[in-house]
Amino acid sequence: MQELNQTQVAQRLDQLIELSVQLGSNHDTDSLLQRILTVAKGMTNADGGTLYRPSDDKRHLEFHILINDTLGIHQGGASGVAITAPGIPLFDAGGDKNLDAVAAYAAHFGLSVNIEDVYKADVFNFSGMVKFDQLRNYRTQSILTVPLRDHEHELVGVLQLINAKDADGGEIRAFSPTDQRFIEALAAQAAVALTHQRLIAQLEELLESLVNLINIGIDEKSPYTGRHCQFVPELTMMLAEAVHNTETGPLADFRMTDGDRKELWLAGLLHDCGKITTPVHVVDKATKLETIFDRxxxxxxxxxxxxxxxxxxxxxxxxxxxxxxxxxxxxxxxxxxxxxxxxxxxxxxxxxxxxxxxxxxxxxxxxxxxxxxxxxxxxxxxxxxxxxxxxxxxxxxxxxLTDTERKIINNHISMSIKMLEALPWPKHLKNVPEYAGGHHERMDGKGYPRGLTRDQMSVQARLMAIADIFEALTAKDRPYKKGKMLSESLRILGHFSLNGHIDPDLFDIFIRSKIYLEFAHKNMDEKQIDAIDESKIPGYTP
CATH class of the missing domain: 1.20.140 (Butyryl-CoA Dehydrogenase, subunit A; domain 3)
Known part of the structure; x- marks a missing residue:
């Protein structure tokens, strides 16, 4: 059995250290898993490898990545090629643990399994592997199967390597005890990285669920506001993408990463969260004499x-x-x-x-x-x-609304900012309060609640202001008004761009990119969508 010299051991340690760095910085699960399998294969000079992930119901091991150099197979992971092989059951029909399959055995007991020659082993059922070999004129010999478990001993995956090769002649050999120890070390690092990613994903899921919970509360309180909370973030992202794709003009340098997009999307969802504190009889006041009933x-x-x-x-x-x-x-x-x-x-x-x-x-x-x-x-x-x-x-x-009632309505934005600034936002979401809290500010400093000017506002807050106003103008479900025609809404918005209410550069992109029309056909009543002559829109030059 081939043992490693000091140079080879040092190389493997370098590989582990390098992988540790990559695991900490890589946030793409597919590429992360593929890197883990690739390093494991290279470290042991294995001909092939498989990475299994537990199914959602924890009753199967599902193929996630399958690689075989001799057969030229690369399926799953970041390859874009689907894996057609069925998963491995973890339990039989009677509910007992499946101990026949080596990967299932490793998964159940958290133990590594190192087999020198599967054709000579009588402990596990390798009929599926033998059939695989026969169909492809291949010979599986040595196998190393290592479970991946997190800090709570929960199964994260199973790593399986096949046919370790001699570094000199390329002959198939058994995986050595040193190979096994290095792969177990690698598996431990990989499990930590995968658990870290899973926890982050779960926290982000929880955050989005809490945001949706707030919007459900607002929606139940006022169905009119609920629609607004849904459409403003949608329109905000449409306009943001258009600005992102702009290559000329004052906003040509504006670019967003996927993280920036998520931050803006959350801000859009939360932009009116303060309305949860606004009395219903004010939010839904459909007539002048309405309180809890219409007088x-x-x-x-x-x-x-x-x-x-x-x-x-x-x-x-x-x-x-x-x-x-x-x-x-x-x-x-x-x-x-x-x-x-x-x-x-x-x-x-x-x-x-x-x-x-x-x-x-x-x-x-x-x-x-x-x-x-x-x-x-x-x-x-x-x-x-x-x-x-x-x-x-x-x-x-x-x-x-009376002046007093309007102040109560306007106070929702102050409450939104107060609520959002009270949260311990992580670094990548730290701008959510500013983005969400600026949609009632004006470019000339006459907005509220802080009287900010254009230079004091982010692009994201300024474009959300346009989305908020346009949705409010076109909405037909408000109890106190009818939805305006598209042409009238654009005319009003155009005047706003001229009088210092909204950002004229963003308004130009809003019209030039036809964002208004895309949103209208998707979310407005077709009866509201009339013919638009862009040359007659105030503040816009075709």
């Missing part, structure tokens, strides 16, 4: 009271007229006019309650005149038709 019904009731009182008063006057037909007709005509006026005012208030892009000053004044009417409530106390809060809400100029 327009109370206003309607008051109008019915005025209509009833007017009719009662007219009937009393007609009775007092003592059958004077002319007087009775005049009273009836006056009643009809009064009731028509009341019904017109009721319809106007119903319309005013809906909210919109802007309420005219004369309409606000009309609301105040109607509110000054007097009526007698159930408590027989005479009062103004609208109380102060109703009058305040019904005269809201834009949308359905």
């Amino acid at each position: 327009i019904a109370m206003i309607d009731t008051r109008f019915e009271v005025l209509l009833r009182d007017a009719e009662i008063a007219a009937l009393k006057r007609q009775l007092a007229a003592g059958g004077d037909a002319a007087a009775s007709a005049a009273i009836a005509a006056e009643l009809a006019q009064t009731q028509a006026t009341l019904r017109d005012e009721r319809d106007f208030i119903r319309f005013a309650n809906i909210g919109g892009e802007g309420m005219k000053p004369e309409d606000q004044e009309r609301v105040r005149r109607i509110g000054a009417r007097r009526w007698v409530g159930p408590d027989q106390v005479e009062r103004d038709f609208f109380d102060a809060d109703e009058l305040l809400n019904l005269t809201i100029k834009f949308g359905t």
Whole structure:
């Protein structure tokens, strides 16, 4: 049996040290596993090797990489060639451990198995290997099978090498005890690296699950916000990729790694996480008078009271007229006019309650005149038709929120930043709070909550602002507005690029790369997608 000289031992130690460095820096599982198998083969001068991974249900060993130099086989791993061989069962039909297969035996007992000649061994069932040899005119002789286990003694994989070759003549030889010790050392390092990767993957999975959990909570609280939390990160990444691919202009140097993409994606998912603290009656306020219910019904009731009182008063006057037909007709005509006026005012208030892009000053004044009417409530106390809060809400100029309610809504971004900055983000995700917290800032410093200017913001935060606004403009599921047509949304966004609201360079890429159109066809109602003449979009030069 060939033993190693000092030079060969030193070379193998160098290989182990080099592999240790690579295992610590390699984050691609397939290339990592292939490197492990390649080093193991080279270290023992083996003709072939296989790396098995346990199946998800832990009942099979599945081929992950299969290499044989003589047969020119390289399947699985980073090769891109699928492995067609079936896995090795770890248990039989009765649920007992499978101890016939050498790889399964090593997996169950955590022991290395070193066989000099499989055709002379009578401990394991090598019928599958013999069949493999017959089909390919090959001769498997020596085998070294080593389990990979983590710090909790959990099976991570099984490494199997076949046909160690003599360094001088190339004759097939047995794997020496020294070979076995080196491969066991390598397997221990590999198990640590794989466990490290698995733990990182599990932590990232847990983080994404927690992010989704927050969004589920927001979605359950307000289905309108849930859609927004889904589409903003999607649109953010679409625009980010377009900027990444830009080769000219002020943003030509912007590039993202896969890690940068993951960081931005998480920021997009979390950009409105603070809304979990916003009261539902404010988030979902569909009309001006809505609180936990729409108070327009109370206003309607008051109008019915005025209509009833007017009719009662007219009937009393007609009775007092003592059958004077002319007087009775005049009273009836006056009643009809009064009731028509009341019904017109009721319809106007119903319309005013809906909210919109802007309420005219004369309409606000009309609301105040109607509110000054007097009526007698159930408590027989005479009062103004609208109380102060109703009058305040019904005269809201834009949308359905009062200034106080808008501050509550706007506070969600401060809460988002506070929540995100409280988390111990790892180095590769440290920018999530800044990216997520900047989507309501403006390029001219008039945004909130920090009043940042363009130079104080990252590209990622600036492009998320565009995604946030465009999604909000086009969304048709908001309780307080209809989704705008695509052309109108682009016109508004274009004006925003001119008045210092959004980044004009990013807006240029948004239009030039047709991101708006791709998103529209994927997520907007087709009825909202009208013809677009890009030459007429404000702030954009084709």
